[in-house]
Amino acid sequence: MTTTAAPPPKAMRLVDHFELGLDAPICLTWELTYACNLSCVHCLSSSGRRDPRELSTEECKAVIDELERMQVFYVNIGGGEPTVRGDFWELLDYATAHHVGVKFSTNGIKITPEVAARLAGNDYVDVQISLDGATAEVNDFVRGPRSYETALRALQNLSDAGMRNFKISVVCTRQNIPQLDDFKEIADRYGAQLRLTRLRPSGRGADVWDELHPTPEQQRELYDWLVAHGEDVLTGDSFFHLSAYGQALPGLNLCGAGRVVCLIDPIGDVYACPFAIHEEFLAGNVRGEGGFRTVWRDSPLFAKLRSPQSGGACSSCQFFDTCKGGCMAAKFFTGLPLDGPDPECVQGYGEQLLAERADTLGLPKHSGDHSHRTSPPRERSGTGPVRLTLSRREDLQAPPVSACAEDPLAGFTADFAEGFATKESGADRRHQGGIRSETA
Amino acid sequence: MSPIDPESAWTLHPQVSVRPEPFGALLYHFGTRKLSFLKDRTLLAVVEGLSDAATARDACEAAGVADEHLPTYLRALGTLAESRMLMERAA
Numbered sequence: 229m230t231t232t233a234a235p236p237p238k239a240m241r242l243v244d245h246f247e248l249g250l251d252a253p254i255c256l257t258w259e260l261t262y263a264c265n266l267s268c269v270h271c272l273s274s275s276g277r278r279d280p281r282e283l284s285t286e287e288c289k290a291v292i293d294e295l296e297r298m299q300v301f302y303v304n305i306g307g308g309e310p311t312v313r314g315d316f317w318e319l320l321d322y323a324t325a326h327h328v329g330v331k332f333s334t335n336g337i338k339i340t341p342e343v344a345a346r347l348a349g350n351d352y353v354d355v356q357i358s359l360d361g362a363t364a365e366v367n368d369f370v371r372g373p374r375s376y377e378t379a380l381r382a383l384q385n386l387s388d389a390g391m392r393n394f395k396i397s398v399v400c401t402r403q404n405i406p407q408l409d410d411f412k413e414i415a416d417r418y419g420a421q422l423r424l425t426r427l428r429p430s431g432r433g434a435d436v437w438d439e440l441h442p443t444p445e446q447q448r449e450l451y452d453w454l455v456a457h458g459e460d461v462l463t464g465d466s467f468f469h470l471s472a473y474g475q476a477l478p479g480l481n482l483c484g485a486g487r488v489v490c491l492i493d494p495i496g497d498v499y500a501c502p503f504a505i506h507e508e509f510l511a512g513n514v515r516g517e518g519g520f521r522t523v524w525r526d527s528p529l530f531a532k533l534r535s536p537q538s539g540g541a542c543s544s545c546q547f548f549d550t551c552k553g554g555c556m557a558a559k560f561f562t563g564l565p566l567d568g569p570d571p572e573c574v575q576g577y578g579e580q581l582l583a584e585r586a587d588t589l590g591l592p593k594h595s596g597d598h599s600h601r602t603s604p605p606r607e608r609s610g611t612g613p614v615r616l617t618l619s620r621r622e623d624l625q626a627p628p629v630s631a632c633a634e635d636p637l638a639g640f641t642a643d644f645a646e647g648f649a650t651k652e653s654g655a656d657r658r659h660q661g662g663i664r665s666e667t668a
Numbered sequence: 669m670s671p672i673d674p675e676s677a678w679t680l681h682p683q684v685s686v687r688p689e690p691f692g693a694l695l696y697h698f699g700t701r702k703l704s705f706l707k708d709r710t711l712l713a714v715v716e717g718l719s720d721a722a723t724a725r726d727a728c729e730a731a732g733v734a735d736e737h738l739p740t741y742l743r744a745l746g747t748l749a750e751s752r753m754l755m756e757r758a759a
Contacts, residue, residue: 242705245689245690245691250689251687251690252687254694254703299685299687301687301694301696301698301703302698302701327685329698329701331701351683351698351699393701
């Protein structure tokens, strides 16, 4: 018996702590590349082409070192298609050797039997195969020709290698909600676990959201299905807006943006969440002084997201405490106020607001579109001509100056060239290796 | 959620990582890929002291848990044992 008795564990809600933010994220999404072999119509990061500013192998390793120091348990690696990076397996091994677990999302393109065997042998790796239809017809409509076949081959390879409880990740759409039982059956067949997530109007998802997001009846169907399957089916906490139907779904049921989650994009930009790639939600860059830790702990944007939020128009709703107004990114990209209802609010308040929007032309746009320029994607047979669209980078004003341009002042602006000429006489310049300029 | 026996001996599962937080701590099990929360710092001290203590009761006492609160802590440890965050070891 001690004299300074500690009180018993207090019955307080963890979400209250989480709303104030944590010392390090629980769940960090890291998109390693914008390059992708597919062109899914709903891609939340508008991926396709690699960004030339992508973090190098060494920069990625430095980020992993920092995550280890911050005790981030695991990262969700995505893209783009992360496995098309030449150093992907090296980075995977580096992370797990440094106690940072990896769960990566892939369309399965690189999951050969050999790779599957290697993954099955690493306890710190989890794989998530994306599949957006339980049939090729439904899947390939969204993800592109033959992507169903690719995904199922990857599932087979993982299963054959003895990997268990890897994930099948499904974005729920109007077309695949009727297939929920079929998805579960596919997952059971391969010894996988089903993960359902929400279609968000982010990236290219904004272009197809009106057409593909579940109808109100389907939302109810989805909710009932999730309640019936409980913790067997993962959701990445993405349907907390459905909790307003009644019983809360398993999970934290809060918007974790900048509080418990964030996104590092391929060029090192840190956003509040994977669904909000827009300068409004850009907190900093891991290449900056102090790296990721400083962005996470000190960025003014994250401080704001961690401060008490007003429920706005929702605060008088009796369900506000369960749904918390829904998803910030979904509101933002559909042009709804951030302190009002989710566009898919189950009480119908969101629909009402969507209908009342003055125009949809001025909606915020995703920052940095990396889509392939051959849209819609064509079937790739692996042979035949490769058609390219040539264009100039938007951020360059003039063509590059070649190293062997004859005029040493090529590329200088007129002002600068004149200033140069007045400071030095022609005689002085003759000593500089005989280089002459027309402006002398 | 049955409480663990105060005279039994326990240790953290080797695949579990503990991250202290202002409210207590986060626990992550790399095998089951489950996240757990310790809702206060005293429970964190108990969990951290488990492997060096002869019994669960000793670990609680060392962390400053009063006798009257012992059952609450043994229940919390029971929950962690059920989710395989803790492993029983030879006393």
